[in-house]
Amino acid sequence: MHTFVVEPGDREHALRAAEARSGLESGSAEELILPSPTLQPSERIQIYRQMYLLRMYEAMEIDFPVLLAHLGEDRFHDLVDGYVQAYPSKSYTLDHLGGHFSRFLAEAKNLDDNQLLQELAQLEWALCEVAIAHDSPTLSLSDLSSVPPDEFLDLRLSPIPALRTLVSKYNVNDLFKAYSSEAIVPAVCERETRLVVWRHDLKVWRLELSPAGFAFLREILTKSTLGVCLDHTIDRFDCEETQLFEWFQEWSSEGMFSGFEHPKK
Amino acid sequence: MIANRWNIPDYGLGMGLRSVHYAHVLEHKPKVDFFEVISETFLDKGGKPMAVLEEVASHYRVLLHGVSMAVGNTDPIDFDYLSKLKALAHKVKAPFVSDHLCWNAYMCHNSHDLFPIPLTEKTLKHVVGRVRQIQDFLELPVALENPSNYLEFKMSQMSEIEYLSRLAEEADCGLLMDVNNAYVSSFNHGFDPDEYIEQVPVERVLYHHVAGHTHKGTHILDTHSDHVVDKVWQMYTRLHERHGGRSTMVEWDADIPSFETVHQEVLKAQHYRDLAEAQKQNRVPAN
Numbered sequence: 089m090h091t092f093v094v095e096p097g098d099r100e101h102a103l104r105a106a107e108a109r110s111g112l113e114s115g116s117a118e119e120l121i122l123p124s125p126t127l128q129p130s131e132r133i134q135i136y137r138q139m140y141l142l143r144m145y146e147a148m149e150i151d152f153p154v155l156l157a158h159l160g161e162d163r164f165h166d167l168v169d170g171y172v173q174a175y176p177s178k179s180y181t182l183d184h185l186g187g188h189f190s191r192f193l194a195e196a197k198n199l200d201d202n203q204l205l206q207e208l209a210q211l212e213w214a215l216c217e218v219a220i221a222h223d224s225p226t227l228s229l230s231d232l233s234s235v236p237p238d239e240f241l242d243l244r245l246s247p248i249p250a251l252r253t254l255v256s257k258y259n260v261n262d263l264f265k266a267y268s269s270e271a272i273v274p275a276v277c278e279r280e281t282r283l284v285v286w287r288h289d290l291k292v293w294r295l296e297l298s299p300a301g302f303a304f305l306r307e308i309l310t311k312s313t314l315g316v317c318l319d320h321t322i323d324r325f326d327c328e329e330t331q332l333f334e335w336f337q338e339w340s341s342e343g344m345f346s347g348f349e350h351p352k353k
Numbered sequence: 354m355i356a357n358r359w360n361i362p363d364y365g366l367g368m369g370l371r372s373v374h375y376a377h378v379l380e381h382k383p384k385v386d387f388f389e390v391i392s393e394t395f396l397d398k399g400g401k402p403m404a405v406l407e408e409v410a411s412h413y414r415v416l417l418h419g420v421s422m423a424v425g426n427t428d429p430i431d432f433d434y435l436s437k438l439k440a441l442a443h444k445v446k447a448p449f450v451s452d453h454l455c456w457n458a459y460m461c462h463n464s465h466d467l468f469p470i471p472l473t474e475k476t477l478k479h480v481v482g483r484v485r486q487i488q489d490f491l492e493l494p495v496a497l498e499n500p501s502n503y504l505e506f507k508m509s510q511m512s513e514i515e516y517l518s519r520l521a522e523e524a525d526c527g528l529l530m531d532v533n534n535a536y537v538s539s540f541n542h543g544f545d546p547d548e549y550i551e552q553v554p555v556e557r558v559l560y561h562h563v564a565g566h567t568h569k570g571t572h573i574l575d576t577h578s579d580h581v582v583d584k585v586w587q588m589y590t591r592l593h594e595r596h597g598g599r600s601t602m603v604e605w606d607a608d609i610p611s612f613e614t615v616h617q618e619v620l621k622a623q624h625y626r627d628l629a630e631a632q633k634q635n636r637v638p639a640n
Binding site: 089090093094105119120121122124125126127129131132133135136139140143147176177178179180181182183205218219220221222223224249286290 | 393396397398399400401402403404421431434449458459460461464465466468503504505506507508541542543570571572574
């Protein structure tokens with residue numbers, strides 16, 4: 089029954105596949121299931137099959153509304169059909185269903201816009217993950233001000249669980265913004281974008297960062313000391329230490345960090 | 354009132370906590386006896402869903418209803434899922450947890466459906482064993498719901514209500530009697546819904562669901578997308594006449610209308626409870 093319900097293609101193909109995999113004789117669906125007063129066995133099991141796909145579409149539409157709007161319903165559903173075959177749900181919750189969609193789109197054949205679709209999926213999935221990631225304490229500026237100045241550069245910061253960083257080749261943040269606000273959608277174009285996505289006060293935020301800011305934040309997330317992060321960023325980019333500190337303060341006040349490891353503790 | 358096996362009280366009339374109503378519930382704190390939540394919506398999560406649940410649980414009784422316990426699966430019991438469910442039940446002080454008599458996965462591939470179980474001695478033994486293990490692990494009563502079914506297996510050896518009654522006794526678990534599901538299945542399979550209601554082992558029933566459905570002509574789909582039909586209310590009334598009162602919740606999960614519309618549907622249940630009480634009085638011979 090399970091094989092029949094989740095098998096792609098038409099009903100006859102699915103019935104044959106289910107019979108083959110169960111090792112039963114042809115026509116066994118008719119032998120296993122009772123007819124109802126109004127439906128034949130194959131029509132009864134077909135009800136489950138139709139509901140399966142509708143459930144998959146609905147779950148993916150909730151998590152990827154911008155991809156849905158960008159692709160249109162038919163193309164989106166075709167991709168979901170293939171996706172749930174390649175990456176069927178193995179979780180107790182449909183909340184995890186879309187976790188491989190970005191990879192699937194990157195690898196999908198017969199698409200001429202793989203990378204754009206993959207990047208949109210990556211952004212939307214990051215937003216999903218961040219929305220429901222575990223709660224954690226957030227570090228405040230006053231927590232940081234308790235650190236003696238001579239020890240500050242030795243701190244190693246921990247990010248909150250609800251934070252992701254993304255790099256994209258296309259203008260996916262512009263597309264996301266336009267689709268989500270029902271504004272005029274800009275043309276797809278190459279525009280390297282560095283984004284941090286995080287949750288603060290129960291809201292999910294997106295912030296585009298400069299190359300230097302993004303490199304600095306990413307290195308902080310690797311739990312290098314703040315001093316090493318500053319040195320590496322200044323070496324790689326033509327930027328001032330004061331600018332990096334301003335960004336760091338902004339990120340801290342926006343709740344991106346959950347705590348720090350103090351070298352003396 | 355006929356007590357249930359665990360003496361779990363009648364919590365009154367409740368609603369499903371659905372995201373479209375979060376703002377209304379948090380702002381207005383409407384007078385509702387309890388809220389039922391879909392367990393999986395809140396398992397292992399932070400952010401807004403959990404913040405809303407914590408706020409709701411601080412003002413209302415919360416009952417947990419799940420879709421992933423999968424008592425009929427042949428895959429191993431998912432104790433990771435159960436651990437999360439147990440933690441959630443502890444957090445909201447749930448007096449029991451409910452799920453469905455069904456299976457949903459094969460080789461760990463989850464269909465997220467409520468597939469019917471062949472109603473045989475062999476599967477009964479299998480399900481009884483799993484429910485016992487699950488209940489022992491959760492350290493809470495489990496109430497299993499009769500699902501809406503769209504097919505029946507030729508190999509079945511007993512009716513659904515006989516199977517549920519034996520399961521409840523042999524696994525020592527509770528039942529969540531979904532009156533709409535009983536009606537839907539009765540149409541889809543062609544059995545008498547009133548006979549079904551007469552056979553419900555009321556001392557095992559902890560809880561009721563009622564809901565609307567979609568009639569497709571050849572079959573009925575359990576869509577939870579409309580008002581409860583009169584026949585379902587009639588069956589519900591008869592159950593209340595038999596057991597004297599159980600917590601009841603109206604499920605409305607698709608085309609969800611305003612909070613007030615769903616709440617009005619919930620409050621209808623009180624009329625049918627009163628009717629059940631009146632009918633019961635009339636049946637008692639005067640001494």
